[in-house]
Amino acid sequence: MRAVQVTGYGDLDKLEIVEKPIPEPKSNEVLIEIKACAINNTEIWMREGAYGTGTKSGWRPEGVQFPRVPGSDITGRVVKIGSEVDESKLGEDVVLFPFTSSGKAGEEHISDDMSFIGSEYDGGYAEYVVWPADLCYEMPLTDYIDSAVFSVSGMTAWHMVEQIQAKPGETVMVTGANGGVGSLNIQIASKVFGANVIAIVGDLALADKMKELGATHVLSYKSDNLSEEILAVNGGPIDSVLDVVGDALFSTSLQVLKKGGKFCTSGSAGGQKTELDFRTMYLKHITLYGSVLGTREDFKKMLNAISEGKIKPVIDRTFPLEQAREAQSYFKNSGKLGKIVLLP
CATH class of the missing domain: 3.90.180.10 (Medium-chain alcohol dehydrogenases, catalytic domain)
Incomplete structure (x- = not known):
């Protein structure tokens, strides 16, 4: 062969x-x-x-x-x-x-x-x-x-959304939203778990595509005022972040999370090392999750959602x-x- x-x-x-x-x-x-x-x-x-x-x-x-x-x-x-x-x-x-x-x-x-x-x-x-x-x-x-x-990126995305326990009406920010994991994070968080999604991309020409996947708002990481834009479109701090970027958007993510917010990462395409002021984490009661792959139950739930048309390739x-x-x-x-x- x-x-x-x-x-x-x-x-x-x-x-x-x-x-x-x-x-x-x-x-x-x-x-x-x-x-x-x-x-x-x-x-x-x-x-x-x-x-x-x-x-x-x-x-x-x-x-x-x-x-x-x-x-x-x-x-x-x-x-x-x-x-x-x-x-x-x-x-x-x-x-x-x-x-x-x-x-x-x-x-x-x-x-x-x-x-x-x-x-x-x-x-x-x-x-x-x-x-x-x-x-x-x-x-x-x-x-x-x-x-x-779907296998790796879909199971990873599904497990990430399970980790943060996304709920209807909550706001979830998705970084790297046009990539394999990110595009599935949008669909799973919005169409399966019922959350509102802020999608972060580089090129806003992708905005319509992101909204077709389920994003409520689409913003560019190239903005000089990204934190302010996130807070503005959401009317205040957000509930959770699903991240595949790493260092490049880590500081922004912690800034816009509410007290008791959750940050879940499964990648570091924008930098594998970062600086963390622990005071931000403990004073805002932020929970950090590291996540990759998932369980066989996650995999089966994902396949069911795909077969039901809730998640699309x-x-x-x-x-x-x-x-x-x-x-x-x-x-x-x-x-x-x-x-x-x-x-x-």
């Missing part, structure tokens, strides 16, 4: 197109013919070594074992099953829950042995992949590409598998709207 593998930590030249054997499913696994694989920050940061230091970077302490086929947002068709798998699984169109874990229900994502597809296992930048049968779910939509854009463009380097490069451009998808 054709595959794209990462040969080590580094730049785009560490992505190589190779021919390798089609994997064989173990007794509890299935072989999936991959139809679509959406791109996430996680496989770029895995390649760049951003999850650790020196030669040890990855979801696990030992670091990634190279070469590794990246990619975690996978849809496809089951074409072969292991000896312990029910025959009804054969031929099923599936979306993959993206990690294994021995953690108990509700804590799978924080278990020490959590291992991620595309990092600890070969992933979706390929024509085939093997995966445990019980982690393969029925696709929520009939289209492979549409169904491929937002896709910027697709690339053929052979253009994985170009796709990852394009992914890092600002101003895109939604997900980038590789097609084997």
Whole structure:
């Protein structure tokens, strides 16, 4: 099969197109013919070594074992099953829950042995992949590409909104609102949990698109008076922030949060380190949440909401598998709207 593998930590030249054997499913696994694989920050940061230091970077302490086929947002068709798998699984169109874990229900994502597809296992930048049968779910939509854009970013977004316990009538600010996680944060917070959403983007030409997703107000982080604008459109401080930017908007977020407000982050595209005046946090009784991925229950709730039409796919463009380097490069451009998808 054709595959794209990462040969080590580094730049785009560490992505190589190779021919390798089609994997064989173990007794509890299935072989999936991959139809679509959406791109996430996680496989770029895995390649760049951003999850650790020196030669040890990855979801696990030992670091990634190279070469590794990246990619975690996978849809496809089951074409072969292991000896312990029910025959009804054969031929099923599936979306993959993206990690294994021995953690108990509700804590799978924080278990020490959590291992991620595309990092600890070969992933979706390929024509085939093997995966445990019980982690393969029925696709929520009939289209492979549409169904491929939710797994990691959607579960992350869903868990973030669960963390802050968003309620109808509350105001939630979403940073990086035009990205994969941000565009889903808008939809989940507004259309599933009933909150009002202030979407923060760079280009206000995206305002109409943001409002279609469920945003009440759309503001630009390029404004010289962003804090004042947020307070003005909301008529006062906001309830919560869902953040994927990090340092660039951290100070602004704490300024506009109400007393008792909540700040939840799952990314740091705008800077991985920041300054915090602890007095702001404790005098305003602010709660900080770190959040990434989610639980199997989060995943199932998300798939149900997608199948019910409450959450819709937002896709910027697709690339053929052979253009994985170009796709990852394009992914890092600002101003895109939604997900980038590789097609084997």
